[in-house]
Amino acid sequence: MTATDARPAPPLxxxxxxxxxxxxxxxxxxxxxxxxxxxxxxxxLRGRGGxxxxxxxxxxxxxxxxxxVVVANGTEGEPLSGKDKVxxxxxxxxxxxxxxxxxxxxxxxxxxxxxxRGHPAVERAVRAALAERRDHSIEVVPTPRRYVAGQETALxxxxxxxxxxxxxxxxxxxxxxxRPTLVDxxxxxxxLAVVARWGPAGAARMLVTVAGDVTRPGVREAxxxxxxxxxxxxxxxxxxxxxxxxxxxxxxxxxxxxRSTPLLGGVVAALGTDSCALAELxxxxxxxxxxxxGQCGACTWGLRDLAAATAATHGGSPDRRAVxxxxxxxxxxxxxxxxxxxxxxxxxxxxGIEVFADEIAEHRAGTCRRSDRRLLPxxxxxxxx
Amino acid sequence: MSAGRLRVxxxxxxxxxxxxxxxxxxxxxxxxxxxxxxxxxxxxxxxAHARRAVTACPAIALRLDRLxxxxxxxxxxxxxxxxx
Numbered sequence: 158m159t160a161t162d163a164r165p166a167p168p169l170x171x172x173x174x175x176x177x178x179x180x181x182x183x184x185x186x187x188x189x190x191x192x193x194x195x196x197x198x199x200x201x202l203r204g205r206g207g208x209x210x211x212x213x214x215x216x217x218x219x220x221x222x223x224x225x226v227v228v229a230n231g232t233e234g235e236p237l238s239g240k241d242k243v244x245x246x247x248x249x250x251x252x253x254x255x256x257x258x259x260x261x262x263x264x265x266x267x268x269x270x271x272x273x274r275g276h277p278a279v280e281r282a283v284r285a286a287l288a289e290r291r292d293h294s295i296e297v298v299p300t301p302r303r304y305v306a307g308q309e310t311a312l313x314x315x316x317x318x319x320x321x322x323x324x325x326x327x328x329x330x331x332x333x334x335x336r337p338t339l340v341d342x343x344x345x346x347x348x349l350a351v352v353a354r355w356g357p358a359g360a361a362r363m364l365v366t367v368a369g370d371v372t373r374p375g376v377r378e379a380x381x382x383x384x385x386x387x388x389x390x391x392x393x394x395x396x397x398x399x400x401x402x403x404x405x406x407x408x409x410x411x412x413x414x415x416r417s418t419p420l421l422g423g424v425v426a427a428l429g430t431d432s433c434a435l436a437e438l439x440x441x442x443x444x445x446x447x448x449x450x451g452q453c454g455a456c457t458w459g460l461r462d463l464a465a466a467t468a469a470t471h472g473g474s475p476d477r478r479a480v481x482x483x484x485x486x487x488x489x490x491x492x493x494x495x496x497x498x499x500x501x502x503x504x505x506x507x508x509g510i511e512v513f514a515d516e517i518a519e520h521r522a523g524t525c526r527r528s529d530r531r532l533l534p535x536x537x538x539x540x541x542x
Numbered sequence: 543m544s545a546g547r548l549r550v551x552x553x554x555x556x557x558x559x560x561x562x563x564x565x566x567x568x569x570x571x572x573x574x575x576x577x578x579x580x581x582x583x584x585x586x587x588x589x590a591h592a593r594r595a596v597t598a599c600p601a602i603a604l605r606l607d608r609l610x611x612x613x614x615x616x617x618x619x620x621x622x623x624x625x626x
Contacts, residue, residue, distance in 0.1 A: 325551060453552035454576035462573070489572050495553050 166355035179250035193262035200360035206342030224263030225336035231343040232307035240364035243376040249286035255346025274299035303538035308496040309340040323496035367392040370429030386415040394427040401426040406501035408508040435471040436529035442467035444535040445502035455493035473520040546606040554603035561595040
């Protein structure tokens with residue numbers, strides 16, 4: 158027996174980066190083997206990379222396929238999110254523990270941690286933690302700075318020396334080196350390491366990046382499923398008008414709905430009453446178009462046209478064509494890519510034009526007096542090799 | 543003959559649009575000329591047309607998956623193959 162179910166688990170970010178601090182808080186890593194699947198199932202652990210897929214199901218599928226490789230995905234290409242970088246810097250040993258647990262559970266020999274390049278402190282923390290353990294069994298692979306690099310199949314392609322574009326392969330069948338591969342977000346693995354020691358309570362809390370119009374932005378720990386209004390209050394949201402729940406791959410909700418909206422994805426961004434939403438939508442729509450790997454037609458051309466239509470809406474296009482086009486094209490591009498980039502753009506824009514319908518009318522009438530605060534970052538995607 | 547389901551490989555598809563000409567009952571083109579596939583099982587009376595569309599695709603991007611009744615053998619591009 159690894160833990161009683163009643164004990165509260167320590168926070169994910171608690172111990173600090175050293176092995177001594179980590180062991181003082183968590184103690185040694187129990188050997189749970191294939192029992193990890195059942196632990197994850199009892200804890201109802203969901204993937205923390207954005208898709209919220211049940212971790213036990215994924216573990217069991219890779220184990221059944223004869224898992225050979227486990228990849229800890231720390232790429233975090235979502236521009237609003239910083240929680241994986243904070244986790245890898247503050248608690249690298251939890252991620253490493255989780256990677257070893259997952260590898261043992263699925264029977265994998267090869268173990269890899271991916272970190273987005275351009276964040277030297279993150280990579281340094283991971284390498285320092287491995288050196289401190291004298292752990293030479295894990296490879297550290299820096300990945301490109303672009304959203305699609307973190308999609309599972311693109312990550313596999315990159316690790317194998319490819320350009321890092323999404324493919325149609327199923328990683329649990331044909332992953333790294335053509336072998337069955339488990340790709341799990343680094344926070345998911347850290348949560349496994351906590352669940353293995355502390356029981357289901359280890360999955361009760363999650364990391365969230367709070368961004369936008371808040372006085373105290375940054376990474377916080379919150380109860381899974383708690384109302385996002387609690388997080389916004391804690392972060393000091395300034396007269397929020399709307400909230401982007403789940404980041405660029407989530408949806409806009411009116412601020413009034415924040416109390417009844419449960420926390421699921423790891424990003425929450427507030428937009429205040431004085432901020433121009435259409436300027437933000439237009440910029441992020443452009444970022445989505447620039448983020449396309451250019452492989453799938455509906456994504457390549459659909460996201461380009463969606464960006465143009467969103468820019469026209471921001472520019473106060475007098476006819477109502479642009480909004481109709483956004484509705485039509487967001488429906489048209491969903492599910493049409495090898496990866497979920499078009500679905501992300503569709504969810505972001507389709508919810509945006511509904512939540513900000515009043516502002517669209519203001520732009521058409523030329524009466525929007527809000528300022529463009531540039532709250533949502535749009536880092537240019539690194540080109541493909 | 544068992545029924546099948548049409549699938550398009552969105553990476554391989556180059557938007558030739560021949561499939562939509564051969565099987566308009568189940569395939570329409572989006573605003574950029576790429577096929578949108580009805581993912582319901584292909585009715586028996588359209589199966590021959592569906593096979594023609596699969597064979598006619600210059601990009602070998604369309605395939606007809608047999609519906610799961612034991613070992614599914616796809617027609618066209620095998621699943622899980624890495625794009626060239």
